[in-house]
Amino acid sequence: MVNGVLRLRGRSWGRRADGMVAALVFVLVGLGSLRSLIGSGTESRAVAALGWFLITVVCGALCFIRRRPVAVAVFVLAATIGYYILGIDGPLMGAFVVALYRVAAEGHLRAAVGLASTAVIGTGIGTLSGSEDVNGVALFMLAGWLVAVVATGWLRNSRQAYTLERERWAATEERLRIARELHDVVGHHLSLINVQSTAALRRLTRHPERGTAQAEEALEAVRESSGEALRELRATLGLLRRAGEDAPTAPVAGLERMGDLVASARVAGLDVRTRVSGEPAPLPTEVDLAAYRIIQESLTNVTRHAGAGEVVISVEYGPGLVTVEVADDGRGPAEYTSGNGITGMRERARALGGDLTAGPRAGGGFAVRAGLPHGNGANR
Template sequence: MRRWVPRPIDLAAAAALTVATQVELWLMSPEGVPLGLVGPSFVVGTLAFAWHRVAPFAALTIGLTTLAVVPGLLGVDPALAFGWFVTTFALLASAGYHARRPVLALAVALVLLAVSIVLPKGPAFADVLYAWILAGGFWLAGRALSLRTVRAELSEQRAARAEEQAQWRAASAVADERLRIAREMHDVISHSVSVMTLHVSGVRRLLRPDQVEERAALETVERTGRESLAEMHRMLGVLRGPDEDGGAPSQGLARLPDLLRSARAAGLDAVLTVDGDDGDLPAGVDLAAYRIVQEAVTNVLRHARARQLTCSVHHRPTALEIGVVDDGTGAPARREGHGLVGMRERAAAYGGTVEAGPRPEGGWAVHARLPVPPVERPAPVRVAEEAP
């Protein structure tokens, strides 16, 4: 039932038209007009305007019948009040805007207007044609406004849908990259735990028979390490896809020459510069740095249309700095892609940052900084030799 309840603004407009029409009709109409019949008919017609949104076809039919046909049957010119013009043409425009069958609404309106003219005056084709032209103009105005409104709404919906899809794609890219990072970090950690367990096992075998407590402690550490490694392998089965191998990742900054060799084969003049000592670089940071460079080079090949590419790796005491610079174009395409999202996710996993953007002199630059934790070197262990 709520669907048939008119809006308050439409009720107010219909009430205002009703009052204005009745005042004009009762105070300014010529003599001989049967106001007792025309007045109530005009009340129904002007009040029907309140439903011009919720039931446009019914409001048009009722309004024109009571405003035009009924006065014509009574031999009265329907256009004897200004409210008649306002209500009639507002109903016509509303029918062109809101009616689901606007052509049928126009046909009904033209027939009713023609009947209202023919009834009191007889076949006056010039008046009928004029009424049709006037009615058709208001109907076309409403129809044009309806089409424009529909196009605007569709444009807004398409824009909103495109924004939602872009957000969904960005979220999906972040999730995929985080899953990939989790798999690779799992590989790195599994490899490290495996090495630790093997070292503990080796130390346990070097103990003397009387070192019972030390052997028990090392056996506990070894057993815990093996159990943890088994659990991590089970986790890897969940994280890894069916097409991925289970070996430890071999990618790292040592593979950068091979990566740039592939870029040169694609037509790029690629240059690699490395300075500093990378002996203490953690495996996870090494892998993340390689992936960032790989993604940056891939973006250059896909979008930049570049001729030259420079990759620089600087090993600092507390950080690893990476730079990938090209002289190409295609910055909008790279800005809209999700490669930068993946690079930032990888850097953030190790507390680092990635900055990317166009250079003033042309081209695109990517700069990444990954913190490198200081390596704590264990103190040498001196084993006292027992006297023979």
Template sequence: MDEQRGHGYGGPPWARGAPGGPPWPLRWADREPGDRLPWRSTLLLAVFVMVGSGFAARNQPDRESLDALGRALLLLGSALLLLRHRHPVPVVFATAAVTLVYFGAGYAYGPVFLLVAVACFAAVVQGHRRAAWWALGLLWAGHLLIAHWLYPHLPPDGDSVAPWGQEIPVFGFVVAILAASELVRVRREQWAAQRAERAAAERRRADEERLRIARELHDVLAHSISVINVQAGVGLALLDTDPEQARTALTTIKAASKEALGEVRQVLQTLRAPGEAPRTPAPGLDRLPELVEQAAAAGLTVRTSTEGEPVPLPPGTDLAAFRIVQEALTNVVRHSGSRTARVVIGYPPGRGRVELRVDDDGPATGDDAGGSGNGLAGMRERATALGGTIEARTRPDGGFRVRAVLPLRPKETP
């Protein structure tokens, strides 16, 4: 039997009994019961019922001795239990019928009750509680008929009416079977719900990680390729008339591509070696001068200023702030006719947040410059993930403004 069939749903490692997973009941409940015939447990049960019924017959001399017919009925009831996982409803009614025939033939009371108990247990656990209740109810009704009304016409000879008091333990036995079965059924449903919740959480974490990596790659590549695109155009235009300026453009392209390759390599390291610390620190606002230089290489003059007293930013907030400014400047290079931009980093006193503002004077050029169109969405996702906000809109004077507010303490992940 392959691993997926042997453990049900083919879920994550913790649901397949991997080290560090949940205790054995969950792994047992995760198995597909219909995949194998439970011959080991059935064989042990058959031996116990046969031996126990032999002892019961010797201790109840007023009942019929256990002959070939009686043993055949016990074996038949035990053999039916081999199919209790695949066909629980027919098995529970068949075992109840075999047990009723066994009692009607006058054989001794004993472990034969166990056959019905196991069949009912299997039916209830698999969700067929109504069938189990009906089977037990019919068995009990048949027992009442045999013990109190039909006994003169059935073996053993000279049998007398059974006292009504003996029905109390029979009733208790029925209730115990149903209660135990319902308890296991409820626990299995709880285990299944836990598995589903943990699998959903694993999928959410995987989706969030993929989204994070996609944002990082987009921001790295979009900025660097925009610089490369602009400089490549400059180099082509000046290749014949001004070779020295074309050489400068090619040098800028080389530097931008090298930096992009380094940042992409850093992002991909998290995929190849999850859990390991990165070899280089994640970028932050301390690298803002590098963005200014790269924008200048693309023909964009960037003026930066700081409002308030700078405070250290948490790593996640620092990275998000850097990427938002980077993407905003990339959009200016791509989509704006302005060749100047202003970046303001604000630290409002006592507010517990950092404010970013990137302005250009426009107007929009109307072309996409090869962009993916995911820049603004990526900025919003970064801000929202930290519990912050972001606005990106056209100013009344025709320019464009990106304004982000990021808390210094990111929101707790539920």
């Protein structure tokens, strides 16, 4: 809807701009043609009146140049040729130059070249037929001017196309970034909720007299996971808030909150151990978030697909690089490498200039390892 409003506003402004250009051209051409009214022009009154009529309709046609650039330019050229065939000495060629520029600027390069060639050939025919108004030098200069007009219009079209493509690319990157955030947040917590609620139902079904306490524990974990999912979802959707709205107050996800991921995975039945090596240092926000999300998504995959019992999370701080690894003793990657999880993690790492590998371990199980480069300082 917003794009539609912007397009309507752009069209409205474009029409007003075309009207102002048409008015300006009319004034300039009219000033150059005043001698047919107040001077001792060689044209008869009838020819002078016809000339002013052509000036008026040509400049009026320029009001529609943005809607039908080629058709308007063809009409302007035809009317201009008729204008000069009548023997009128006036600057109406300026209106054709404006129309020619718009044709090239709208991306109709072949039409612009054809119109410019027609104008040069027509002027050359007039010169050869004995017209004294245009000589060879003037014809050469006219050709150069028209080539410059076409080149300038085409350059403007190319710059607009390049800018539009960059905007589309930026919008696509932003959409993919938000999609990754939503996938990681929602997928992780919903997976834990699914595992925990399934465990609660199984305990109540198999052991109704003894499973109540265990089911209550699992349902409490479900409540905590759903609450955390809502908080992170609100923080992620805060990226889409309008200008002037308050920023989300939830803490930014990072390696400092890795304990929350470990606790959730343990509630889901995994034996999780962590290893931290190197000197922990503040990380730039985007690197800290990427490391957290990679660990989160890896634990989600393990919980949903791997059938693992033990998981080891390793974090290694090095100079200009932080490396995270999630290794499990499950049945391997066959169940989940076809989804979007590993692809999204790899995109996160590459977006920061890092890399990510995912594959089976030599001793069995599966491992995800990512190296994320960063600067010396934090960017918080």
